[in-house]
């Protein structure tokens with residue numbers, strides 16, 4: 044007898060449905076965001092100021108007002124290695140919570156690096172290669188971004204050097220091996236290889252590092268070498284732009300599911316995976332066609348959106364970047380060494396900060412224990428071990444589902460499961476043995 048499927052768990056798109064263009068939210072903003080400023084003159088910077096660090100194609104994307112930016116064919120081809128990523132309906136989690144809410148998650152952990160980060164790494168490596176760059180430097184917190192860029196560097200034959208925040212370097216030795224397997228070099232940051240690193244070590248020889256310090260080191264090396272450019276894994280407009288493949292696919296998949304989200308949730312470190320899922324849905328909200336809510340979730344120990352000031356600040360610790368208008372805890376803020384290394388950044392993407400100020404985005408902060416509790420419940424119902432960063436989104440999604448239950452509402456919740464936690468088992472071990480701070 045034929046078996047009739049009564050419910051669907053996975054919504055899967057064919058490779059033809061990989062988006063052909065990135066969505067640039069700048070074209071739809073009711074008020075333009077504040078320009079980046081030169082720290083010496085306090086005047087808006089021009090393309091020439093960024094040219095030592097980035098290829099011109101990315102600099103132009105940074106300031107583009109075009110609503111759609113075509114994805115080059117070699118980038119789409121690389122995306123076929125893992126895109127479109129699946130969208131799941133969390134039936135088992137819904138049942139465990141006994142909620143009338145519909146919970147969906149977009150799973151970016153299927154990429155080679157295990158997170159959303161290759162969506163921009165591949166694009167950045169491609170444009171650098173096109174413009175004759177030979178080497179890339181970058182920072183990595185959790186190791187996900189370093190993994191993504193080393194993978195992308197190997198696809199486009201670029202040498203890659205990764206300054207890895209020391210706490211992650213020590214907590215996650217296999218992330219380092221992963222990065223090295225793609226041919227990249229990994230250096231724990233702060234290091235003695237740069238002025239920025241040496242300055243931090245002189246003050247605090249036991250520094251566990253931070254994303255801000257690692258960024259300073261990577262920038263210093265790129266600025267000092269003709270053959271080298273710098274690559275950033277979050278925060279900047281072009282990075283957020285590349286991540287919009289997530290939300291565009293999710294819109295098509297939610298249509299397949301016959302639902303549209305009442306709330307879209309993402310964890311937020313620098314803001315890229317949150318923007319990636321949120322911006323394509325925000326387009327309708329900005330144009331007055333939807334009332335979907337957007338929720339960025341951050342750790343209590345690094346609460347840039349919920350507690351930070353909205354002002355101009357440097358993107359790195361040493362103060363070498365242009366000044367960015369953003370929510371910031373101060374570029375000298377040293378976050379506690381929580382396991383969600385990718386959320387330990389003092390600032391928030393200027394575009395996310397701007398939309399938060401305009402009232403289009405809400406934010407929430409959670410302590411790490413509450414997030415691991417949610418991640419374990421998720422693992423035991425949905426079968427996926429989430430990255431500690433992504434566990435923040437799970438916590439918020441579960442809380443939304445419990446609120447919906449309280450209110451007796453069939454709320455539709457969509458969150459981005461930005462990565463898997465297969466290299467984060469030490470963190471789960473700490474949680475399960477009650478040792479988590």
Ligand SMILES: Cc1ncc(COP(=O)(O)O)c(C=O)c1O
Pocket residue numbers: 158159184185186187188276277278310311312313314315316317384385386430432433461462463
């Ligand atoms: C799995 C995962 N999620 C989220 C983040 C946070 O970055 P962003 O806010 O740019 O998405 C990271 C950063 O390393 C990450 O590895």
